[in-house]
Amino acid sequence: MNAAPQRDAYDVVVIGAGPAGLAATATASAAGLSTLLLDENPGPGGQVWRAIASTPVTARDQLGADYWAGAELVGEVRSSKAEIIHRATVWSLDRHLEIGISIGGASAFVKARRVILATGALERPFPIPGWTLPGVMTAGAAQTMLKSSALVPDSRTVISGQGPLLWLLAAQILRLGGRIDRILDTTERKNYLAALPHAFAFVTSAYFTKGLAMMREVKAKVEVTTGVTELAAAGEGRLASVSYVAGNHRETIPADLLLLHQGVVPNVNLAMAAGVEHRWDNLQLCWSPALDGNGGTSVEGIAIAGDGAGISGANAAVVRGRIAARGAVEALAPAAAAKLSPMAALHADLAKAERGRAFLDTLFRPARQFRIPAGDTIVCRCEEVTARDIVDAVAIGATGPNQLKAYRRTGMGPCQGRLCGLTVTELMAEARGKTPQEIGYYRLRAPVKPITLAELAAMPKTDDDVKAVVRG
Amino acid sequence: MFRRSDQDRRPSLQIFVDGVTVEAREGDTVSAALLASGRDVRRETAVSGAPRLPYCMMGVCFDCLVTIDGVGNRQGCLVPVAAGMQIEIQKGKREIGR
Numbered sequence: 212m213n214a215a216p217q218r219d220a221y222d223v224v225v226i227g228a229g230p231a232g233l234a235a236t237a238t239a240s241a242a243g244l245s246t247l248l249l250d251e252n253p254g255p256g257g258q259v260w261r262a263i264a265s266t267p268v269t270a271r272d273q274l275g276a277d278y279w280a281g282a283e284l285v286g287e288v289r290s291s292k293a294e295i296i297h298r299a300t301v302w303s304l305d306r307h308l309e310i311g312i313s314i315g316g317a318s319a320f321v322k323a324r325r326v327i328l329a330t331g332a333l334e335r336p337f338p339i340p341g342w343t344l345p346g347v348m349t350a351g352a353a354q355t356m357l358k359s360s361a362l363v364p365d366s367r368t369v370i371s372g373q374g375p376l377l378w379l380l381a382a383q384i385l386r387l388g389g390r391i392d393r394i395l396d397t398t399e400r401k402n403y404l405a406a407l408p409h410a411f412a413f414v415t416s417a418y419f420t421k422g423l424a425m426m427r428e429v430k431a432k433v434e435v436t437t438g439v440t441e442l443a444a445a446g447e448g449r450l451a452s453v454s455y456v457a458g459n460h461r462e463t464i465p466a467d468l469l470l471l472h473q474g475v476v477p478n479v480n481l482a483m484a485a486g487v488e489h490r491w492d493n494l495q496l497c498w499s500p501a502l503d504g505n506g507g508t509s510v511e512g513i514a515i516a517g518d519g520a521g522i523s524g525a526n527a528a529v530v531r532g533r534i535a536a537r538g539a540v541e542a543l544a545p546a547a548a549a550k551l552s553p554m555a556a557l558h559a560d561l562a563k564a565e566r567g568r569a570f571l572d573t574l575f576r577p578a579r580q581f582r583i584p585a586g587d588t589i590v591c592r593c594e595e596v597t598a599r600d601i602v603d604a605v606a607i608g609a610t611g612p613n614q615l616k617a618y619r620r621t622g623m624g625p626c627q628g629r630l631c632g633l634t635v636t637e638l639m640a641e642a643r644g645k646t647p648q649e650i651g652y653y654r655l656r657a658p659v660k661p662i663t664l665a666e667l668a669a670m671p672k673t674d675d676d677v678k679a680v681v682r683g
Numbered sequence: 684m685f686r687r688s689d690q691d692r693r694p695s696l697q698i699f700v701d702g703v704t705v706e707a708r709e710g711d712t713v714s715a716a717l718l719a720s721g722r723d724v725r726r727e728t729a730v731s732g733a734p735r736l737p738y739c740m741m742g743v744c745f746d747c748l749v750t751i752d753g754v755g756n757r758q759g760c761l762v763p764v765a766a767g768m769q770i771e772i773q774k775g776k777r778e779i780g781r
Contacts (some may be wrong), residue, residue, distance in 0.1 A: 227702050251761060252742075252761070253712075253763050258741060263708075264712050267688070267690065267691040267708070267710070268688065268690065268691055270690055294771075298761075333739070333741065333743045334739065341740075343733065343735060343746075344735035345725050345734050345735060345738065346737050347738070348737065349738060349739050349740075350738070351739065351740070352737065352738060352740035352741070353740075353741050355715075355740040355760075356715050356718065356740060358692070358710075359710065359712070359715065360687070360708065360711050360712075360715040360719065361687055361690060361691040362686070362687055362688070362715060362718070363685060363686060363688055363718055364684060364685060365684070365685060365686040386686065387688045387690075388689075389686075397735055447736065448725070448734050449736075468684045478743070542685075543733055566765055592738070592746065593745060594730055595730045595733065596744040613762075624745070625745035625748070626743060626744055626745045629743045629744070630738075630739075630743065662754065
């Protein structure tokens with residue numbers, strides 16, 4: 212499963228084996244297109260169905276029906292003719308649809324006639340004082356360990372933030388016998404009112420009953436504090452306590468593990484590096500690619516499906532994967548498209564899967580204080596740059612994220628802005644009195660994941676490649 | 684911080700962390716095995732030497748950087764363990780040639 216690609220060129224290359232990527236692969240392959248699926252993880256599933264083919268959590272009800280729903284699609288892809296490579300890191304994609312892949316320490320390029328990016332989401336940066344301390348992790352991190360290694364928190368554990376994943380994780384930890392001492396809910400009270408107009412769609416969606424049952428299950432076992440503000444982690448060399456304000460009182464609770472969650476945002480690095488145009492989304496407060504109805508981007512031949520196309524959840528991701536793949540089939544093998552679900556039916560499925568999303572986006576819209584930090588709070592974890600450093604740089608002339616690199620090296624560490632980019636954009640926008648759209652984002656370039664120079668140097672070179680750099 | 688659920692029946696294997704034998708399970712990533720070991724596996728950052736542990740466990744934060752079989756700056760959360768693997772906790776910058 213992690214050998215080099217068998218061919219130099221494919222009709223369709225799908226990047227990411229989560230819900231969208233699996234669905235796209237199944238659809239493209241079923242239509243007879245040569246299809247390559249590349250994924251960075253050891254097995255299929257992405258984040259939501261992580262380790263679905265290997266999880267040691269065998270008591271099926273503990274991970275829940277939504278998790279096991281992925282098994283069918285994984286089976287469909289594995290029995291298809293598609294070539295699947297795991298532990299493959301895509302570090303480059305360009306306008307000519309040439310893809311640089313690192314597999315087992317060696318790199319190769321493949322060409323595609325169509326590329327479907329299904330690189331999903333990552334957790335929104337949650338920059339609070341002390342968030343770099345050992346013992347502070349994302350909720351998603353704990354869920355990854357739970358799904359792939361059946362590991363659960365067993366020391367003093369606090370979960371803080373908001374959003375559906377937070378409650379799902381809490382329920383899963385409890386079902387596996389793990390420990391949670393407290394949940395600190397940061398949902399702003401004013402959001403409940405703002406979300407009200409979207410409530411009807413939500414209560415008639417699939418999210419509603421499941422979400423309510425899960426919250427009830429967790430609240431029966433764990434003390435939940437609502438309306439939490441001014442969250443901070445503290446400790447010498449590792450987390451020792453979590454403090455917060457709720458109902459005008461500051462409280463400090465001892466903790467060994469703090470799991471943070473403030474929703475998820477599109478993982479834009481590969482798409483942006485390929486030149487795909489993105490726009491600031493004022494509701495979801497993140498960058499989303501500009502797409503046509505079938506997931507097509509501003510770069511000819513590249514489509515985006517799943518949460519990388521804007522956050523919509525796993526069910527919508529599956530449909531968007533099928534839509535993007537059908538688009539590729541219509542372009543490359545129109546006759547084969549007749550075998551697939553009609554586009555209109557897929558769009559009807561998508562509308563159904565996206566029902567209730569506006570309610571969730573509005574209710575769980577993260578508060579300003581958890582997005583735009585101040586003072587000594589670290590913004591760029593890699594280069595250890597604080598909010599004050601950034602505001603000071605603006606005061607002496609830094610105009611946007613790319614200029615800021617020259618002042619403070621923000622975004623130039625190994626994570627390439629994944630954990631600071633949104634914060635830097637919003638912080639600079641506020642400091643300069645501009646919109647995030649006006650301020651913009653880091654200019655991202657390949658390699659989007661670090662590879663060794665030796666690996667690059669070992670790649671096959673044509674005479675033209677050599678001529679381009681050798682003098683005389 | 685973490686313990687293994689009793690239902691985990693995966694075979695165990697041995698890895699070495701700074702020369703000390705640590706028990707892991709087949710299918711663990713290096714970072715999961717380190718966090719499950721109960722040992723002090725904090726790395727020190729290249730910039731200030733501040734201690735860190737893995738943050739995201741999904742390949743985006745790079746706080747799990749670790750030396751694996753002599754190669755520095757590997758993302759421990761993306762690499763599955765293998766029997767006999769030699770792990771070194773990184774202290775500060777990556778050394779030249781590793």
